[in-house]
Amino acid sequence: MSNRAASRRWRLQPNPIVVKELRSRMRGGRAFMLLTGFLLGLGLVGYGLFLRATTGQNNGAPIFSAQVGQTLFAGLAFMLLFLVILIAPAVTVGAISSERERLTYEMLIATNLPSHRLLWGKLISALSYIALLLLAAIPLGSIVFLFGGITVRHVIQAAVIIVLSAITSAMLGIWASAMTGKTGRAAVVSYVIIGLVLGGFLFGAEIWTNRSTDPVPTGLLAPNPISALASSLGTLSGPNSSGMAFEGIPRAAGGGPGWWPGSNPFSNAGLDFPGWQTFSIGIYPVTDQFGPDGMPIIAEPRSVWRITLIILIMACLAFFWMALHAVKPRRRWMPTWGDAAMLSVTSLSLLGLGFWIGWWFR
């Protein structure tokens, strides 16, 4: 059977790596224990957020149901973001290196399976497990709909940011696994990079706001999925006791762009959960105008999440490309026509998309 004929044949078949990984991964109790722990953790966080959002009621303050829904939604969205970003590399750091470590790698690459199918298989099998976690979280997450206060647009935006972050995070794990060849080393590399991206950029934004009155540069916000999610959720509801802007519900209550917290009926509560102030740092540019109550008018949150999506897609492609070459047994770093084609199509698509929608300039 010629190579081409073999390729044609298995192109129509399920990816062998996915079949094998799903067969072996779901055996035993480990996968189910992780799923149970994940849901329990998420449930506990949700319950904690609910208690926190309703504490004002015990003091006699009015609480809007929508406010509880928004706080729950935002809190759970952040929780999910952190969990998938942290779990995805844990599932993928052994993708290539564990094959080397348990001496199955040579047998695998000595088959007709092309490198890209090997990597896709590893990525899809890892993501399918993460997708299982996310799907299992849907019933829990759907509780927020009982309270209201969120729109479908916000749900979709948050889902896109979380899913793309999970894919990038999984791809980072595969890249580290292919490049280092050791699972332990790959885990260290992956989590250091994740720590630097999540914490480093927030820290940079914090320093910037402390030292300058200028808005935080987009370069410090856009690469960070936390800032991206905050910028998306920031339009949901806004001000807490520290005074932040509002868009969605405040507008319905008579507000609009250039809102000031004093006129916001939710202003004494808003999105109120631990970390929100840190996560949303640099997202709300303060203007030099003041409202009738003397409070500074705060502009709409910056839509950095759009640029984040592009950065995540590009990071995914870069990680995939490097991993693809690293797993090749021969002529690893020799550029191929496939590389050139991928680079051209990706660059043109991103440029076209960016200019057409104007994402680069918003």
Add this chain to the structure above:
Amino acid sequence: MSELAIQTVDLLRRYGKYTAVNNLNLSITPGSIFGFLGPNGAGKTTTLRMLAGLLEPSSGQVFLHGQLIQKTSTAAAIVGYMPDFFGVYDDLRVWEYLDFYARCHGIEPAKRKSTVDGLLDLVDLSEKRNAFVQHLSRGMQQRLCLAHALVHDPKILLLDEPASGLDPQARVELRELLRTLRDMGKTIILSSHILNELEDICTNFGIMARGQLLAQGSLETLRQRSRPALQIKVLDDLERAMRLIGAQAGVLRVLEPAEETPNLIEVEFDGNEQQAAQLLLNLARAELPIADFHREDDSLERLFLQLVNDHVTEEQR
């Protein structure tokens, strides 16, 4: 290019300054079992990996059934490769393990089950079909690994130390299996340290040392290169015995006794039986305590040691 199963042309592989394989020219005919011999670090595994397309040669070419190997996928279609050290996937059943490799080779779903069943039957693991691979014995795992290399019905099998770690019973079974595969028309390259076992099943041999192919051909061809030898066990007065032996007709060289056999003198000897008898008589007349006196056989092991020692001595000069 004539239709040899395997041909290498000036194959060379360097790791930095170290040359693992040095201008290797192999010619292996279809349907033969080629025994690849050499001490540790001789370059056998490196050669097999280059033949399997897993390692890029620094220079030189590999032809498999006349096809120049430039990509792993080209070799993968022709070759079944069993590495010297291999692992198994935990939490997979025996049939799933073979099914996985069948999928990796793009075997059609309709054919996959019969392929897996046929291979399990061939390697005598049908009864273990639903067992988890990590629970198989070492010998069974070895047979399973061999089955994995056969899943796409390759013309050439590259087996790197397939008998290492096996008990005598499992070795016998493996030998039988290799004979069956030879009868199926496969060309097999087999590297091993267990020389007397290779002697039984291999039709051709290649002897490597320090990256170089010292000799290749059938056992008969190799035997022609072998120098006849005598082994003489002298219980005392070894120095006098060696001097006396060295002065006899037909003696080419007297080798120093090895540390582990301090009384055993090996003599390269091309004399006839008359001269051998005279040598023994002279030793007896000199009243040397001779405990043993015999001609060495033409075993593969002796030939192997002779070639390797000659090569090492030559390099040291």
